[in-house]
Amino acid sequence: MEWLNSIRDLADIIARLTDYSRGNKAVRAQLVRELKINLKAFEVQRRRANTDYDLLLNQLSNKVIRKQFDSGYSFSRVKNGTIQAYHIHDLRNRKYIGRDCRWMFEHIDLKIVELHLMRESLGSLNHIQGVNMALQFSNLYHRIRVLADFIC
Numbered sequence: 001m002e003w004l005n006s007i008r009d010l011a012d013i014i015a016r017l018t019d020y021s022r023g024n025k026a027v028r029a030q031l032v033r034e035l036k037i038n039l040k041a042f043e044v045q046r047r048r049a050n051t052d053y054d055l056l057l058n059q060l061s062n063k064v065i066r067k068q069f070d071s072g073y074s075f076s077r078v079k080n081g082t083i084q085a086y087h088i089h090d091l092r093n094r095k096y097i098g099r100d101c102r103w104m105f106e107h108i109d110l111k112i113v114e115l116h117l118m119r120e121s122l123g124s125l126n127h128i129q130g131v132n133m134a135l136q137f138s139n140l141y142h143r144i145r146v147l148a149d150f151i152c
Contacts, residue, residue, distance in 0.1 A: 016152035053125035
């Protein structure tokens with residue numbers, strides 16, 4: 001649960017996402033809104049005494065991302081270019097340097113889908129043996145955070 005303590009300063013990034021989405025077209029605004037909702041879900045879990053991974057997964061959303069992939073949306077409309085070193089605030093996220101919006105959205109979606117599949121086939125995420133759920137959700141959080149920092 002240590003990784004939850006690293007969730008700080010979300011109010012600032014959420015405010016910047018709000019400002020960014022105001023002047024953009026509807027699809028961009030929907031994608032940014034979904035990122036904000038997901039960041040808020042992590043923020044709420046940080047305040048809990050014990051992390052409930054099933055509840056957190058229920059609060060996470062990837063519907064807009066999936067819909068836009070199905071429709072062939074060009075994710076470069078959200079933010080053109082690639083993630084640079086100055087977008088990275090935690091050294092372990094250097095692996096995302098050079099990635100673009102499409103890659104980030106795709107891997108956020110894939111991780112959420114993977115976690116749903118794990119719960120469907122193995123039961124409650126809170127009781128799965130041999131899988132480090134904290135690491136799974138930490139990786140997802142950091143992908144979302146890096147994408148949010150890149151967009152803003």
